Amino acid sequence: MRKKQWEVTDPEAVAATLLEAEVLHLAMSRENRPYALTVNFGYKDGVIFIHSSLKGQKAATLRENPWVAFCAETRVAVTAAETACKWGATYRSVAGVGQSRFLESEEDKLAGLQIIMDHYTQAQHPFDNNIVAKTAVLAIVVEEISCHWKE
Secondary structure, X not given: OOOHHHEOOOHHHHHHHHHHOOOEEXXXXXXXXXXXXXXXXXXXXXXXEEEEEOOOHHHHHHHHOOEEEEEEEEEEEXXXXXXXXXXXXXXXXXXXXXXXXXXXXXXXXXXXXXXXXXXXXXXXXXXXXXXXXXXXXXXXXXXXXXXXXEX
16 A cells, blocks of 8 residues: 555454445456446455345356455545645545355345345344345455555
8 A cells, every 4th residue: 555644454443444334336357347336235254245136247247257356435525625636535445355155045145134234224124035035145255455544
């Protein structure tokens, strides 16, 4: 990392930054072509959980190549200035790399989906088994992660 003054290395602060983010930006590659999108997610113990249709481009891409890059940000604010080159932003962000795997058992899928739900609400909501059966749930084991706080 070039800007060491913004680097955050405390594992609890890194996890807290990721947990504070509302969405995750996920980058993948298939047939040597990049593909990126924004997803809902959950995070627990070094693993990011996402869901997908069983059939779409995201699932097909991750079946072919399980490696992903990701980033997320929170507390974003643009900072104005008198001259264009002095404009900027403050933020907290994480970026990393991981390897995804499809969760196969219903028990594992439900656990992953619950972690995603826990990211957004403390209230308990039932899962529709018909929808869960048509849903892919993936666990992304984080292999590298960096964190910046530019405040």
